[in-house]
Amino acid sequence: MAAKEPHYSAPAGARGTARPAPTDPQPADHGLVLSGARAVLPTGVVENARISVEGTRIAADAPENAQVVDLTGHWLLPGFVDIHNHGGGGASFSSGTAEQVLTGVRTHRAHGTTTLVVSTVTDDMDVLARQAGLLSELAEQGEIAGIHFEGPFISPCRKGAHSEALLRHPDPAEVRKLVDAARGHAKMVTLATELPGGIESVRLLAEHGVIAAVGHTDATYEQTVAAIDAGATVATHLYNAMPQIGHRAPGPITALLEDERVTVELINDGTHLHPAALQLAFHHAGPDRVAFITDAMDAAGSGDGRFLLGPLEVDVTDGVARLVDGGAIAGSTLTLDRALRRAVTVDRLPVEHAVAALSANPARLLGLYDRVGSLEPGKDADLLVLDADFTLKGVMRKGTWVVAPELA
Numbered sequence: 001m002a003a004k005e006p007h008y009s010a011p012a013g014a015r016g017t018a019r020p021a022p023t024d025p026q027p028a029d030h031g032l033v034l035s036g037a038r039a040v041l042p043t044g045v046v047e048n049a050r051i052s053v054e055g056t057r058i059a060a061d062a063p064e065n066a067q068v069v070d071l072t073g074h075w076l077l078p079g080f081v082d083i084h085n086h087g088g089g090g091a092s093f094s095s096g097t098a099e100q101v102l103t104g105v106r107t108h109r110a111h112g113t114t115t116l117v118v119s120t121v122t123d124d125m126d127v128l129a130r131q132a133g134l135l136s137e138l139a140e141q142g143e144i145a146g147i148h149f150e151g152p153f154i155s156p157c158r159k160g161a162h163s164e165a166l167l168r169h170p171d172p173a174e175v176r177k178l179v180d181a182a183r184g185h186a187k188m189v190t191l192a193t194e195l196p197g198g199i200e201s202v203r204l205l206a207e208h209g210v211i212a213a214v215g216h217t218d219a220t221y222e223q224t225v226a227a228i229d230a231g232a233t234v235a236t237h238l239y240n241a242m243p244q245i246g247h248r249a250p251g252p253i254t255a256l257l258e259d260e261r262v263t264v265e266l267i268n269d270g271t272h273l274h275p276a277a278l279q280l281a282f283h284h285a286g287p288d289r290v291a292f293i294t295d296a297m298d299a300a301g302s303g304d305g306r307f308l309l310g311p312l313e314v315d316v317t318d319g320v321a322r323l324v325d326g327g328a329i330a331g332s333t334l335t336l337d338r339a340l341r342r343a344v345t346v347d348r349l350p351v352e353h354a355v356a357a358l359s360a361n362p363a364r365l366l367g368l369y370d371r372v373g374s375l376e377p378g379k380d381a382d383l384l385v386l387d388a389d390f391t392l393k394g395v396m397r398k399g400t401w402v403v404a405p406e407l408a
Contacts, residue, residue, distance in 0.1 A: 031055070031063030037071035037385070040078070040355045042374050049076060053381045056399040060377035071385065077355055078374050079114025079382030079397060080336040081362040083188065084148060084236070084265055084293035086119045086309065088300035088335070093118040094310055095127075098134055105143055106402075107301040108294070111335035114382035114397040115145050115363065115372050117187050119295075121310035122151030122162040125174060129181035139185040145366060146187030149178050150236065153201065154216030155192035158241045161323055161330035162216065163311050170201040179208055186210050187366060190236045193227035194219040206231030211365065213265075216241045217252055224255035228262060234365070237295055238264040238281060240272055240329075257284040263365050265293045266357070268342055269334040271320050275347050287353040291362040292339045297321055297331035337384075337392040344390055 031054035039049030052059040052066065087093045089107030091100040105116055118135055120128055128149065138144050151162045153170035168174065170191050179186045188211040191198055202212040214227055215236020220243075235256040243251040256262050257280075264285050266278060272295075282290055294300065298307045299316040306324070307314045309331060313324040321330040336358055343354035363373025372380050385394035385405055394405030 031059060031066040033062045033066045033068045034071050034076060034383070035068060037074050037076035039076040039375060040352055042360070042376065044352055048072075051076060051375055051383070052377075053383070053396075053399060056381055058375060058377050058379050058381050058383075073388055074393065075351075075384075075386040075388070075390065076375065077340075077384040077386065078359040079372065079380075079384055079395070080112045080340075080358045081115040081145075081366070081368070081373060082108065082113045082294055082336055083117045083234075083291060083362045083365065084119050084150070085113075085116060085296050086121060086150075086331055087298040088296050088302070090298055090302045090307075092298050092308065092310075093135070094120040094123060094131060095308075098138060101135065101138060102143060104298070104300075105138075108296070108335060109397060109402050110395060111301070112337045112340075112384045112392055112395055113294075113335070114380075114384075114395070114402075115366075115368065117146045117148050117366065118144050119148040119150050122154070122159075122166045123310050124166060125152070125168075125177065128152075128178060132178060132181035132186070133183070136181075136183040136185045140183075145368065146185045147182045148188040148190070148213075149186065150190040151216070153189070153191045153195070153198075154241075155195065155218045157218040158192070158216045158243075160216060160241045161309050161312060161314070161321075161328055166311075169195045170197045172197055172200045172204045175201045175204060176208075179205070179210055188213050188234065190215040191227075191232075192217040192219065193230075193232060194223040199226060199230045202227055202230040202232050214242075214252060214256060218243060219252045221250040221252065221255050224252040225259075228255065228259050233261055233263060234291075235262055235264040237267050237272065237293065239277055240267065257281065260289070263289050263291050263361060265291050265295075267295050267332055267334065268292050268339045268347070269332050270342060270346070272329065272332065278347055282349065282353065287350075287356055288361060290357040291365065292336065292343070292354075292357045293362075294334040294336060294339070295331045296334055300333045300335055302333075337386075340386075341390040 054063040088104040091104035205212040212232040213234035314330040360373040363369040381399040395403040
């Protein structure tokens with residue numbers, strides 16, 4: 001891309017619907033100053049904020065001859081960061097071609113996810129290794145932020161929408177095979193750490209700078225504590241696909257919530273979690289240790305119908321994805337703009353807490369907070385514009401409009 005690209009966020013008094021930007025947007029002649037919005041900054045919500053954009057970055061000072069965009073009446077947020085996402089727009093990250101994967105990436109980008117870690121599902125090891133090679137090329141091109149392997153090293157007791165026939169114990173040598181196939185772009189591996197080889201694999205991942213996530217697990221409280229002590233730092237979609245809390249058997253949820261070293265993923269779609277469970281997680285983990293994820297599958301952004309999740313058939317009805325065989329929930333059709341809107345309008349979370357769970361917290365977890373996750377000078381110009389009702393109106397990524405808002 002050219003050194004200067006279109007840099008702006010949406011307009012305030014903007015009315016009408018957002019529209020996709022041109023396929024090959026042209027650079028803006030000058031930078032932008034976004035003024036008048038209610039912005040969520042690291043210090044909190046700031047009224048009548050003034051954010052400058054120059055080139056691909058947020059600038060400390062207004063560029064010379066910058067265009068001033070009035071965003072009065074709108075929200076200005078950092079772009080979302082999704083660390084757990086299997087596809088969208090009818091495309092699968094586990095089995096799609098490069099162009100199909102990009103279709104899914106662009107689908108979520110249009111809904112505000114400017115930084116995306118793509119997730120695979122359980123499959124044959126050679127298939128996963130080949131897909132990791134393809135995905136690593138997209139990471140090298142800057143289209144995705146890395147790869148998350150969810151399966152095959154998970155418990156058959158808590159397999160969810162994974163093929164039981166393809167599950168295996170987390171042998172460190174096989175875990176290493178997937179990490180190596182990702183050519184330095186493996187960001188996270190979900191493990192049932194109580195299985196043979198689980199703790200050793202957690203240590204291996206930690207040594208290689210890859211996040212070990214506890215999930216699809218039948219672990220006890222004590223086994224989960226051991227995994228955290230070995231280096232596990234994420235709870236894969238907390239509550240889902242793990243034993244529930246018992247007064248004599250507190251299980252993994254309690255261990256994951258109470259340990260300050262762990263970030264807990266939550267799928268805030270109204271299907272995976274009761275609002276009280278979400279509030280419980282925020283209360284015990286605190287707003288700095290929650291990451292909202294989509295866990296989206298192909299159907300996100302595509303409507304109802306029949307889809308594949310890995311080798312398994314999935315029916316999507318009224319936006320809820322379930323396996324054809326057995327009816328288990330099979331990921332989600334969520335996009336992160338919907339997760340935000342639900343968090344602030346249904347769950348009544350403070351806006352700054354919801355935004356942290358969508359941007360800053362996952363960015364820190366990935367080691368990318370110096371570049372993304374907040375509206376600060378020097379960071380990528382990844383910006384979102386929403387109306388007063390938290391409906392997404394504009395998306396900018398690295399200074400270029402992905403979704404250009406209608407300007408009044």
